[in-house]
Amino acid sequence: MTTESLRMPDATMWREDILILRGAMERRRLGATDIEASVLGFGGSEIGYERVSARTVARLLGGALDAGLNVVDTAECYDESETLIGRAIGARRREVYLFTKCGHPHGWGRGDWRPASLLASLERSLRRLATDRVDLIQLHSCSLAELEKGDAIAALERARERGLARYIGYSGDGEAARYAVECGRFDTLQTSVSIADQEAVDVTLPLARARRMGVIAKRPLANVAWRYARRPGSYYEDYWSRLRALDYDFLRHNGAVATALRFTLSVPGVHTAIVGTTKPERWQENAASLRAGPLSPAEFERVRARWREVADTSWVGQV
């Protein structure tokens, strides 16, 4: 995939290393990799956990690829997500960068970081995704202690040497994410960045940027947790409480989701935001909202200032 083949017209504005384009999906270079990532990616957890049908996933991803998507993120433990994605992408494999993760081969919460298990998990992911190699394999939120041992990272390095993955990354938050950046062994960091999760903006992203790491924003819409009138289930609960305390003005108006997404993509160092969805029309809807480009410096600073005013030390990055 080359930049020439993208045929993106109408460059309207430069901001640091970011080329903003109107009328086409913007792409950003993922750190020092050769990946030109669509700023709006696809997060594959929901299609697995919500048991979306193969037909719907084929429609969802087919339509999104037509509209400019080229980043699809999934994991070993998102139920049938990898298989659904492999089937939906099919012959269009060359149009997409496939990212997956390893470390929970028997389901989330049952981590297995032994090198042989990580490699076996990756080989299973390749079969499920119907591909010879993924573009990125990520350690799926292992602890700082696990990272410090070094064996899990070495296993991913071996997978890269063997050609099973082009790049290696860490997906996680807090002190482990910081270690992952500072150890210098990963190509990318996937971490939570949103209006309700800004620890990384202050701590890890400046370091990742200085080291030219690719940065993938996970949970970039804070799960749209503000849509719930009552406290939702545990995965969204922290974001729901934080957003009530933050009480951003823009959440009361139309276009709140667009503003939230534009915030995440305005954070310096973020290259792509992998929004999860179960709905075929969503990706295009979110893509359309990005045509407005990044937030203005004043809008961006308002969100940051409110966070600094309200967030306390317990508001750490959420896995």
Ligand SMILES: NC(=O)c1ccc[n+]([C@@H]2O[C@H](COP(=O)([O-])OP(=O)(O)OC[C@H]3O[C@@H](n4cnc5c(N)ncnc54)[C@H](OP(=O)(O)O)[C@@H]3O)[C@@H](O)[C@H]2O)c1
């Ligand atoms: N530890 C890890 O490595 C880790 C942890 C969490 C997530 N992730 C990755 O990050 C990805 C994204 O995270 P996520 O799905 O938890 O959070 P998210 O992307 O912040 O939010 C997804 C939710 O937003 C809704 N949504 C999207 N666009 C919308 C719109 N325009 N209007 C209203 N609702 C909208 C979706 O609902 P609909 O279905 O109705 O569109 C979905 O419920 C995951 O798929 C996964 O790939 C990784």
